[in-house]
Every structure is written in C-alpha cells, then in structure tokens.
Amino acid sequence: MKIGVMVESFRAGLDGGLKAAAELGADGVQMYATGGKTHPDAMDQTARADLRKKVADLGLEFSAICADFGGHGFQIAQDNPKRIENSRKVMDLALELGCNVVTTHIGVLPAEKSHPRYGVMAAACAELGRYGDSVGATFAIETGPEPAAVLRAFLDDIGLPGGMGVNFDPANLAMVIGEDIPAATATLAPYIVHTHAKDGVKLGEFEPEHLYGVFAGEGPAGMKVGELIREVPLGEGAVPFPAWLSALGDGGFDGYLTIEREVGDNPRADIAKAIEFLRKLLG
Numbered sequence: 001m002k003i004g005v006m007v008e009s010f011r012a013g014l015d016g017g018l019k020a021a022a023e024l025g026a027d028g029v030q031m032y033a034t035g036g037k038t039h040p041d042a043m044d045q046t047a048r049a050d051l052r053k054k055v056a057d058l059g060l061e062f063s064a065i066c067a068d069f070g071g072h073g074f075q076i077a078q079d080n081p082k083r084i085e086n087s088r089k090v091m092d093l094a095l096e097l098g099c100n101v102v103t104t105h106i107g108v109l110p111a112e113k114s115h116p117r118y119g120v121m122a123a124a125c126a127e128l129g130r131y132g133d134s135v136g137a138t139f140a141i142e143t144g145p146e147p148a149a150v151l152r153a154f155l156d157d158i159g160l161p162g163g164m165g166v167n168f169d170p171a172n173l174a175m176v177i178g179e180d181i182p183a184a185t186a187t188l189a190p191y192i193v194h195t196h197a198k199d200g201v202k203l204g205e206f207e208p209e210h211l212y213g214v215f216a217g218e219g220p221a222g223m224k225v226g227e228l229i230r231e232v233p234l235g236e237g238a239v240p241f242p243a244w245l246s247a248l249g250d251g252g253f254d255g256y257l258t259i260e261r262e263v264g265d266n267p268r269a270d271i272a273k274a275i276e277f278l279r280k281l282l283g
Contacts, residue, residue, distance in 0.1 A: 004063035004258035028063035040089035062099035063256035073107030074124035103167035133163030148184035171198035175229035182247035189251025199237035
C-alpha cells in the first residue's frame, strides 16, 4: 500500500501542500477539484499539463481527486443534473492528471429501497458509474452516514463495479456509525479503490442524518458537532489500524492510504506523525 496526503490538509495552498507532501515523503496526494483554480472549468489544457508535470517533478502522483461539492450530495433530484455535470468534468480532469479515482460524499443513503430518496440517489450514481465505466474512471462513494452493509447493497443494486467504488474512511464509520471497522472493510472489499487514513471517536448518540444535515448547513438547531464526534491523530481514536490494514490486505487492496487531517493547530506536524505511524505499520 502507498501513503498519500490530502493537499488541503496542510492549509498551505495547492503549491504549499504539494511541496509539503513531497518533503514529508508521501507517495501521492489527493486534491479537491470543486472550486477556485482547480475546478475543471478554471483549468485549460495548459494548466492541466502544468499541474501534472509539477506533481511528477516532486516525485508524487495523484491518489484520487475529490468531487465533493457539499450540501446534500445527490439527495435532491432537481439539483442533480448540475452536480452530475460537474462530477463528470472532475472525472475527465482526473484522467488528464493521470488519476482514475474520483471521490465524494453522496448524502445520507436510506436503508430501504422504497424510500423516495433511494431512487433519486441510485439514478444519479448509476449515471456517473456508467460514465466512469465508459472513460476508465471510478466514481468512489466515501463511507460515512450509513452502515457498510447498506452501502454494499446499494452498490450491488446499481451493478457497475468498474465505474462505481468506495473511498473507505474508517474514522467516519467509527465516529458516526460506531461500526466494527475490519468487518465493514470485509463487507465493502470488492469496491474499495481508495481510503482515507483518519481516526476519531464518537462522543454521543445522534441520528447520522441530523449530523450530516449540520454539515450541509441545515441541521437541528443547537446541535454541536464537536460534542458528538472528534477527529484525533492516527492511533489515538477508535480505528484499530493494525486490524484495519490487515482486513484491507485480506480483501486484496493495495492502493492508497491517504491522510486527511481536518482539525488541529499544526497540520504539518500531525501529518508527519501520521506518515511515520503508517510506515511503521506497513513495515
């Protein structure tokens, strides 16, 4: 397995994040392509070629590109045509940057197929999965608000294993669902194409849909995320990293463990420790 870093985790801009990742010895990087100068509409062919060369010259590669445009993901039918259009553009951009994995949150997936939102989300993901399959890219759903078994059933229902995949974030499952991480990994193993190396703890009881509503700016009044979940440095939370890495290996995964650090006063120091932590575990 390789070690990557989310460029934005350094909070040093694109160039600063790329340079820091190289200096710390990462193998690759993931970046957002949802706004600013890295949105596909802002990058002409010259800019794309220049960025790909810059990354290669630093001895890096792109582990994945993030197409998370925020809000409620693909839950709202009238919003989906534009979101699908933008997501397809990100897949095209990723391929031009030498990367075939695009990750995102899709919203809160209902457990029951009869739920009206299920069909809306399935239709959007199927369209993106078909497009990914046609161009050689994988549209990877990040784990989070639903149990692994629900996400696995959803992916099996869509039936596009080439174009649809999973970005496995163990901290999200530990913090939000409280799942057994190795078991969840085994459940999703056929679809895992990328991971986030992140750790965290669950502090209280809540409905995942309410928490993700807060993330989308529409959660219950007075609900405070920091009182319910907490991201912590690798090895200090509920993710059993040795068992998780073993489960990934048992499932045939040999791709990226991409460090995502969304909190903390000194992200570079935290990321350096995370790289060292993972290197030791990987031997």
